[in-house]
Amino acid sequence: MWQTTIKNSVEITGVGLHTGRESRIIISPAPANTGIVFNFADKNSLKVKIDDMIISTNRGTILAHNGYFIYTVEHILSALNGLELDNVEITLEGEEIPSCDGSAKVFVDKLKDAGVETLEEDRRIIQLPEPIWIFNGDKGIFALPSDKLSIYYIIEFPWIGKQWIFYEHDPARYEQEIAPARTFGFEEEIETLVTEGLAKGGSFFNSIIVGKNGYSSPLRYPDEFVRHKLLDLMGDIYLLGKRINATIFVVKGGHNLHVELVKRIKEVIDDR
Ligand SMILES: [Zn+2]
Incomplete structure (x- = not known):
């Protein structure tokens, strides 16, 4: 099985469930073997792979890197896992992934609109x-x-x-x-x-x-x-x-x- 990414970038805005603040994410295609990378738009576009983040929980799943936080990552990650998307870059403006309707439906719909791109590299599970x-x-x-x-x-x-x-x-x-x-x-x-x-x-x-x-x-x-x-x-x-x-x-x-x-x-x- 080949690895996948999305064909086009998609943007999602909304209020974070816990912070209550407006935030925006842009999910973009990424090359094979990238995995999931977060791009902190507010911090000079620092890019950090998900495996290099510190994980904690408090009513939701929180990622941290050098004092930068991303709250409530679980629903977007669920959509990516559920749709078997291996490589994407998620640019975040703000500190929390938008809550949308509290489910993963909006993320799934947007990712499907973006389309799937197959990358000629073996998927590693x-x-x-x-x-x-x-x-x-x-x-x-x-x-x-x-x-x-x-x-x-x-x-x-x-x-x-x-x-x-x-x-x-x-x-x-x-x-x-x-x-x-x-x-x-x-x-x-x-x-x-x-x-x-x-x-x-x-x-x-x-x-x-x-x-x-x-x-x-x-x-x-x-x-x-x-x-x-x-x-x-x-x-x-x-x-x-x-x-x-x-x-x-x-x-x-x-x-x-x-x-x-x-x-x-x-x-x-x-x-x-
Ligand atoms: Zn949940």
């Missing part, structure tokens, strides 16, 4: 050399070697209950069944989030608010919540900088657990 597992109380994640990517995801939340999904990676299925699933938050958390200085750009337009009286907007799928968690995982595992083949099981996961997994995978693949 990470093969997991051994099983990896992380448990944290009643939450857990484990990954097994496989020749394709498949994910089992289970969640349990108040007002939502248990939801589960089994996903075998396929770009068409990703586009139709995963990408449109939106971010969600809980009514009783809103005060805490505001105190912590988060979710400043949160609104009924870019997230589903869950409370005792139901949901703030009609759901796009009855199990939209677990689909969104899977969408987040598809983004977080692309922090590896390359696609991966593995069977991944997640019970009550979130960005912390996803990023722990990414760090552990980096350790075992660096060993070889």
